[in-house]
Amino acid sequence: MGLRLEKRFDTPVSPPLPPPRAAATSPENRPGTDGADQLGSAGASGGRGEEAVSISSARSGAFTGVVMATAAAATGESVEPQSLKKLSLKSLKRSHDLFAPTHSLLFSPDPESKQVRVSCKVNAEYRAVKNLPTDQGRVQTKGAAVPMTTLALPGTQDNKDADNKRNSTAIVPSPNMLPKAPDSTIPGKNTTVSIPGSSDRFSTSALMERIPSRWPRPVWHAPWKNYRVISGHLGWVRSIAFDPSNEWFCTGSADRTIKIWDLASGTLKLTLTGHIEQIRGLAVSQRHTYLFSAGDDKQVKCWDLEQNKVIRSYHGHLSGVYCLALHPTIDILLTGGRDSVCRVWDIRTKAHVSALTGHDNTVCSVFARPTDPQVVTGSHDSTIKFWDLVAGRTMCTLTHHKKSVRAMALHPKEKSFASASADNIKKFSLPKGEFLHNMLSQQKTIINSMAVNEDGVLATGGDNGSLWFWDWKSGHNFQQDQTIVQPGSLESEACIYALSYDNSGSRLVTCEADKTIKMWKEDLTATPETHPINFKPPKDIRRY
Missing domain, CATH: 2.130.10.10 (YVTN repeat-like/Quinoprotein amine dehydrogenase)
Incomplete structure (x- = not known):
């Protein structure tokens, strides 16, 4: 490759080299294109194939500029020094030419990834309540239809069989006492309903008393x-x-x-x-x-x-x-x-x-x-x-x-x-x-x-x-x-x-x-009616 470049640079360059901007905009008139083509063909014969042929216009312009600078140095011509600002602007323009055409292209979201994200959120936040029984599907014992008023934590099968023989103890009272459900029995089920798929963490937090409900209400003070x-x-x-x-x-x-x-x-x-x-x-x-x-x-x-x-x-x-x-x-x-x-x-x-x-x-x-x-x-x-x-x-x-x-x-x-x-x-x-x-x-x-x-x-x-x-x-x-x-x-x-x-x-x-x-x-003239307490209990209490 070095011999081929040397042979190309020994030939006199006439007319003088065009400025780099003109050379970048008109790649057909750039000197040194034959050497670049030879390098591309040599790379293709070495196993790179069509990758050298499909090189972008910006990269070929940069490579041609390097070849031109090397050719000018080989022929003894002086290269005009360029300021740092000019070189920075050139680099900025090349980056703009590379990435500006695809800047406004937005990739469509993957539907499978969206489905996985929604599923994870549902399992993490609503797992304990998403499968609760409806009013029509309340569970009853075989032969005795008792309205369901309690919720129980999930237990073993032995505990469930034992609960069939006695009334289950209410752990969490139901928020509303609904009327008796229609006569529909499911064999082998208990009188209490366990929350399906809920872990101990969710069940324990559901049983705990909420701290904001115990937050003391402030005493009224005059301003x-x-x-x-x-x-x-x-x-x-x-x-x-x-x-x-x-x-x-x-x-x-x-x-x-x-x-x-x-x-x-x-x-x-x-x-x-x-x-x-x-x-x-x-x-x-x-x-x-x-x-x-x-x-x-x-x-x-x-x-x-x-x-x-x-x-x-x-x-x-x-x-x-x-x-x-x-x-x-x-x-x-x-x-x-x-x-x-x-x-x-x-x-x-x-x-x-x-x-x-x-x-x-x-x-x-x-x-x-x-x-x-x-x-x-x-x-x-x-x-x-x-x-x-x-x-x-x-x-x-x-x-x-x-x-x-x-x-x-x-x-x-x-x-x-x-x-x-x-x-x-x-x-x-x-x-x-x-x-x-x-x-x-x-x-x-x-x-x-x-x-x-x-x-x-x-x-x-x-x-x-x-x-x-x-x-x-x-x-x-x-x-x-x-x-x-x-x-x-x-x-x-x-x-x-x-x-x-x-x-x-x-x-x-x-x-x-x-x-x-x-x-x-x-202020002795102030009363709770003229200056009411604007108090909202905190949703969470920072214990530190």
Whole structure:
């Protein structure tokens, strides 16, 4: 083959070679066609037969272009270099010429394949009910026509013979009691009908009670409305705590101040300064006149409200402190921060009692209980840990969440708590931490804070300014509200950083990014007739 090409290329080429596009469109005038024909005939003699003759026009054009380029190189003529864009367009055109003619041709479906697909679907989804007896074909015993009212699971022949001698026990009651069927008996049959072709899986699922029928109906709650907006801070309001006497509440802000407000009138009573970074956590003691604060400056401070000054500082955190909580029965303080540790402090001696280590990321939420587990923490590592306070070890780790657990709320009466992350809001039981259920809607935002009152109203504040209210028992979302930024603020500042109910549970206070504090209460004019419950039980309950 090589000798034959060499002999062809030695002949002078006259006139000059046409451009490749013209050569591709007119294959009769291309030089080198004789060599291609000789190659085709040689391939046919080697056993390829008619395959070389039936080569497509696009492939013969490409082969001829290669022969032309080789011929130009053999004769010493210079080949004009082509750009990458031009070569790409040529390749694109050749592909278009190859596949464009058959692009619109649709192959007709195979009827046999369609029949197999339909048959598989019928057997998989309707196998248990497709062969049920009709009203006219109800089965009776020989000599005694008894109307069929029961269905039984398929059994052995011995069980069927034994059932002929006694009345069969109803396993699944018939949905409708039909009249007596005509006198038509089938010998050798039982008084009960077994579902033909049904496996144990279908029969067992048919006997199980459907979970949605047991889903509790939500309790009616009045909608909440905003009745007061308080301004005074010069930065984001990040934390809030209420006085045990329910007379005042305090807020911590990014302006590094703690402000105390009158709960009834909303007027400013006192401003405390001492932190050098934003204040992320506040707590008021129920047995002492102490206020505890924590911030991004790694400091945890104890304020004496009789003297309005700092009397103790708790040092030990290696980074910012994000949350804190007081134990309800003993004098200890719990703080969690960016160093992934929950630290336990003695509030009387400012001694560091222990460090609860185990989280892999920031500890951003914590609460304490009188009984075990006495400490529960949530972290950015998407886990919730129960702690044994005496041993300083983890009792249990909950891994149900997929994203950061930024907020948790303990129910004031029930032994349960809720946790919130960007994926969902989940409810767990105490003390074992068993998962109960998800809330029936998704807020679809980062939930920074949540709180629940004794009436079972759960409030959650989102990073996009959304304030949702839920029924605690059923998980039904009965109100969706959106905070409104104050004039002069950006729309992106519609964010709720903290919220909490007062001690009576009748007022809700939210701390927001537009430097305001908003107060909410129930609409007393609302009734179940004016605001009905729009509730639909879920078809399936996600047990994870």
